[in-house]
Amino acid sequence: MKSFIKWFVTSLKNKSVKTKVLGITIGLVILMALTSTIILREILVVKLSEDLDRRAVSIASDLSARGTDYTLLKDIVSLNNLIQDTMSNNPDIEYIFIADENFNIVIHTFGSDFKVSEKLININLLDGNPEKYSHQLVTFQSEAGTIHDVISPMLEGEVGFVRVGLNEKQIYKTIDEITFIIIISTISVGFIGFMISFLLTKVMYRDLNHLINVTKKVGAGDLQCKVEINSKDEIGLLASEFDTMIKRLKYKNEENNKYLNVLKLRNSELSLLHQLAVSSVDLHNFNKHIESTAIRLMEELNLNSCFIELNLADERISTFKGRSNCAVGDNKACENCLFFRENNVLHDKQLYVPIKAKTEIGQINVCFGNKPDETTKKFIHSFSRQLSVIAENARLWKEVKYKEELRIKLLERVITAQEEERKRIARELHDETSQSITSIIVGLTLLEEQSVSEKMTQDIVDIKEVSQKTLDEIHYISWSLRPSVLDDLGLLPAIKKYVIEYMKKYDIDVDIQVIGFHQLRLLSIIEVTIYRVIQEALTNAARHAKAENISIILKHVNGIVSVIIEDDGVGFNAKKVLNGKLTKDHLGLKGMQERIESIGGNLIIESNEGIGTTIYVKDIVIGDETNG
Ligand SMILES: Nc1ncnc2c1ncn2[C@@H]1O[C@H](COP(=O)(O)OP(=O)(O)O)[C@@H](O)[C@H]1O
Ligand SMILES: [Mg+2]
Known part of the structure; x- marks a missing residue:
């Protein structure tokens, strides 16, 4: 039982709402029809049996009252008429028989060839006390069905007895007819109910289906789809809430996209500025950097054309990048962007920004695919400022480089001149001064030989020594100044x-x-x-x-x-x-x-x-x- 319930619940879960609703409707109708039929049948059986009993008693009493005289007179014909009359008015009468006070059958309805059996007579005998009872009811089973048998004494049994047997068959026939009508009406009501449920679920399901489809689309990222609200019931409420949710989602998405675009722009800005910063270090390839920056600018801002011009101290750098599908229509127009400035005409997709240091040192002239927003314009302006800083740096760098080269050249010249001067002094010291001092020493040697006094000789030797020392010193100085080696x-x-x-x-x-x-x-x-x-x-x-x-x-x-x-x-x-x-x-x-x-x-x-x-x-x- 448990596993059946489990199976039932799981299979119910897997079924669509439509099947569930229809199933429940049909199930309930059938259940209701079954229970009401069974209960009705039970009630009818009881009620109709009681009614049968009452009728049996009334027929028997009526027959006993009306048949007493005929029985006394042994008027069989009248008795027969009476019985036949009663039979024709009550179709559920199975049999009637009348017996005298000694239970000898006077008349019966079993046919001329038939004899009322002892067994049937003995089934209902008033317990041999007829004066005490007006009638007695006995129910028994026979081959013909359940029989409600009533015995009614005539003049307290002194004339005889009337026995009437009523068959229940008729009751069941009636009950079957009623059951049949109930079943037919149940089927009709069930069918109508089914049709109504079917139509209702169809309507409901249409809205649900629509919601499911929209959910799928939203799930796939399509936020443009619309939710139809066809009712004000729970599904309508759900649809309306869902619609609000999609709108909010759309709004959030748009907000996110906006932020994303700003972020993208900032990112491009940073990356471009970074590229420029790198180029400012690598000033040898400044032209190339400006060119690749223009290409990046085209890509990042989806430009149709980009013209950058920079006038550095001794150099003019200019780069132009353009796409064939210019905003204004054709190539010529795009090229015109560059010349608009000369004519002082700017169209709304074009932006001209001067690059200024102390004076105007260049320009950025761009042509957008779409009309640029304020953020993009600001970006170009900040880009231009950055470019001016870098241009200024480049100019200063070139100046410094030039001055450094000049300084080194001058230094070289000074060093060379110094070396030349040292060489010259060394040579002079060696060739002139040394020669002179050597001559002095030679002269002093000659003078020493001609010396007349010892004192004079000693003085000459002293002067020679000083001269020799000076010569050595001059040699050392001359050698230090510029050793020939x-x-x-x-x-x-x-x-x-x-x-x-x-x-x-x-x-x-x-x-x-x-x-x-x-x-x-x-x-x-x-x-x-x-x-x-x-x-x-x-x-x-x-x-x-x-x-x-x-x-x-x-x-x-x-x-x-x-x-x-x-x-x-x-x-x-x-x-x-x-x-x-x-x-x-x-x-x-x-x-x-x-x-x-x-x-x-x-x-x-x-x-x-x-x-x-x-x-x-x-x-x-x-x-x-x-x-x-
Ligand atoms: N090898 C060294 N050991 C100690 N002190 C030194 C040395 N070389 C230079 N100095 C210090 O540095 C100073 C600057 O040196 P320098 O520029 O050669 O000038 P100068 O030799 O004419 O003083 C010196 O006065 C000295 O105080
Ligand atoms: Mg020194």
């Missing part, structure tokens, strides 16, 4: 020579390590620069550091030269010195830095007071190197 043999021999002289002079131990440098000759400017830096570093170590040991590493790897000079002296605050104001007294370190940078290298000084100083010369890319 640097020009003749190159950097490494020159440094080695310098170090030997230096150690002699200052009593400081200098260690030189050389990596990948043998026989390598570099550009004269590079050799001189490195030589001067080492010279300055060693001089500083001697003058300021109180160093005892110095190490020099000279390295050449893959066309890049680097030098490290390290001393174990007192150290100093390098940052302070390098970032401090330039004074004419302390130009050594700054000069070193400038010289190295002028040949494309980097100079880093690491020094801490009490620890020592390390100078790194890095990233010198050697150009036309020569070996040997």
Whole structure:
């Protein structure tokens, strides 16, 4: 039973509302018809049986009253007439028989050949006490059906007895007829009910179906569909609520789309500005960046044409991108966008924005597919401002670059002039001054030979000594100013020579390590620069550091030269010195830095007071190197 209910409930759940409604209607009609028929039949059986009993009693009493005389007179004909009369008026009478006081049958309705059986007579006998009862009712089963048998005594049984048997058959016939009518009317009512339910569910189902279809469409993202509201019942209410829901959803969707568009625009703006920012760093390819920016602008804002023009100090950058399907109609018109400005005519899909720095330095002239909204216009304006900043940056960068190039050129010239001057002084000292002092020494030697007194000889020897010292000093100075070995043999021999002289002079131990440098000759400017830096570093170590040991590493790897000079002296605050104001007294370190940078290298000084100083010369890319 449980599983049946479960099955019934699940199969009911899976059925459509239409089937459910129709099923329930038909089921209820059938159930009602069945129960009412059964109850009615039960009631009718009881009522009609009682009625049959009453009629049986009344017929028997009537016959006994009317038949008493005929029985006494033995008037069989009249009795027969009476019985036949009664029979014809009551079709459910199965039999009538009249017996005398001794229960001898006087007349009966079983036919002439038939004899009333003892058994039938004995079924209802008034218990041998006829004066006590007016009648007695007995119900029994016979082959013909259920019989309601009534015995009625005539003159308290002194004349005889009347027995009447009424068959229930007639009752059931009547009940069957009534049942038949009920069934027919039930079927008719059921059919009408079915038709009404069918039509009702059809109407209901049409609205529901419509709602289901709309729900499916909304589910698939179509918010344009309309909900029809055909009634004011629950389904109508549902439809109206659903309609409100779709409208809200549509509104929200539109809002979202609006925000999405703004976000998209912002995103494009950011990405474009980012692209511009990148281009501002890569100013070598500024033209290309402006061109790709114009293409991006076309894509992001769905432009028909885009013209960007920038007038930088010595350069004019202009780019034009256009699509064939211009807003105004054809190519020519799109090209016209560019010239509208000249005629001072702008159509409503065109936007001209000047790019201004201190003065107007360019323009953005765009032609939109659709009339642009305020956000888009603002975007173009902010884009133009950004472009002006970048253009200004580019201009400044070019200026700085130009000035830097100029400075380096000047520096090179100064260094070259300085070197030339040193060379000249060195040569002069060597060729002129040294020669003169040598002549003095030769003269003094001659004078010494001709000396007349010992004192004079001693004075001449003293002057010779001073002259010799001065000559040595001049030699050292001339060599320091520009050692010929640097020009003749190159950097490494020159440094080695310098170090030997230096150690002699200052009593400081200098260690030189050389990596990948043998026989390598570099550009004269590079050799001189490195030589001067080492010279300055060693001089500083001697003058300021109180160093005892110095190490020099000279390295050449893959066309890049680097030098490290390290001393174990007192150290100093390098940052302070390098970032401090330039004074004419302390130009050594700054000069070193400038010289190295002028040949494309980097100079880093690491020094801490009490620890020592390390100078790194890095990233010198050697150009036309020569070996040997
Ligand atoms: N190797 C060093 N050890 C200690 N102090 C140094 C060293 N090199 C430079 N200095 C400090 O830095 C200052 C600046 O040096 P420099 O620019 O060469 O100018 P100058 O040698 O003419 O003083 C020096 O006066 C000195 O105090
Ligand atoms: Mg110095």
